[in-house]
Amino acid sequence: MRLNQIIWLNASDMMKREVELKVVNLKKYFPVQKSFLERLFSKKIEYVQAVNEISFQVKKGEVFSLVGESGCGKTTTGRLIVRLIDPTGGKIFFKGKDVTSLKGESLREFRKYAQIIFQNPYASLNPKMRIGEAMGDPLEIHGIATGEKKKKIVFEMLEKVGLEPAKKFYGVYPFELSGGQRQRIAIGRAMILNPELVVADEPISMIDVSLRAKILELMLTLKDEKNLTYIFITxxxxxxxxxxxxxxIMYLGEIVEIGRKEQIFSTPLHPYTKALLSAIPVPNPKRKREDIQLKGEVPSSINPPSGCKFHPRCNFAMEKCRSSKPPLQLLEKDHQVACHLF
Ligand SMILES: Nc1ncnc2c1ncn2[C@@H]1O[C@H](COP(=O)(O)OP(=O)(O)OP(=O)(O)O)[C@@H](O)[C@H]1O
Ligand SMILES: [Mg+2]
Known part of the structure; x- marks a missing residue:
């Protein structure tokens, strides 16, 4: 079954065709690896609750960022979306089509549309492969181009991501490149199939601060040129x-707040969002801001806290927060929060 043959959703979803990606109650649990002795004494299988029933949608041409501390499930969500791993539960819709269980040829077809820029450009490039080969590989895998035609497309992409002269970069190995150049290759490699949805997993976290703005600008230029949709992880x-x-905003595998960028910055609602905002330095110290310091460490996602998972670190926790999980609810247009304070 090819992607364009996958059955459309119901009529109301067809009305919202501009929605590029929709995830519904998406869930991923990883079984915990146990040693031989541990398995001998306990038959119980434990799970890391990496992503726990998250739902959101992204419209075509928009950038949706997933933000949260280390281990909150951002990368797992990104990998689920591009179908590198299978979900434990929930659904993924791309252009209104259910892509959750695609296999074989239809999954390969989907991958042309949905690409990922991996978190670590050092690990994601094969050290034994010249840059030109690495970038052209997806073209060959998907039967789009080989030989001179492939080379021409790779040259064009190298120039597009600012690696000129393309001829020089085509023949070099990853170790000959700087961090910023490697990240440009990783971006070019993801873009070479002309995808429509790109998951960018911490694309600037491994490069020098001085180069970060340039890479972000490059990503925005490519997005505007190709009307791309980004899931941006940071x-x-x-x-x-x-x-x-x-x-x-993600916390321990769950989304605790969603809003337009302006809403998150001007009227953050969740105490966790406020705490993350408090960590950003303010250029003008006279400007009033409600600073909230985060208490303690992120708890384990194997045995997460009951009720609201954030309650042990929350300055506003009430009795209810310990026992009942707050649902994500719409508080104002486009702005959702999962917190008992509201
Ligand atoms: N393949 C796996 N097997 C077992 N546990 C996993 C696997 N991948 C991720 N996890 C666990 O799932 C949780 C979420 O991990 P994930 O990598 O998605 O977080 P993250 O938000 O991307 O973190 P970071 O900011 O450090 O990249 C973590 O507790 C992690 O240890
Ligand atoms: Mg990650």
């Missing part, structure tokens, strides 16, 4: 502010 709200239209 732990840094200041970066999300620069690039996003929408921001989803």
């Amino acid at each position: 732990h840094d709200l200041a970066v999300a502010k620069y690039i996003s239209d929408w921001i989803g």
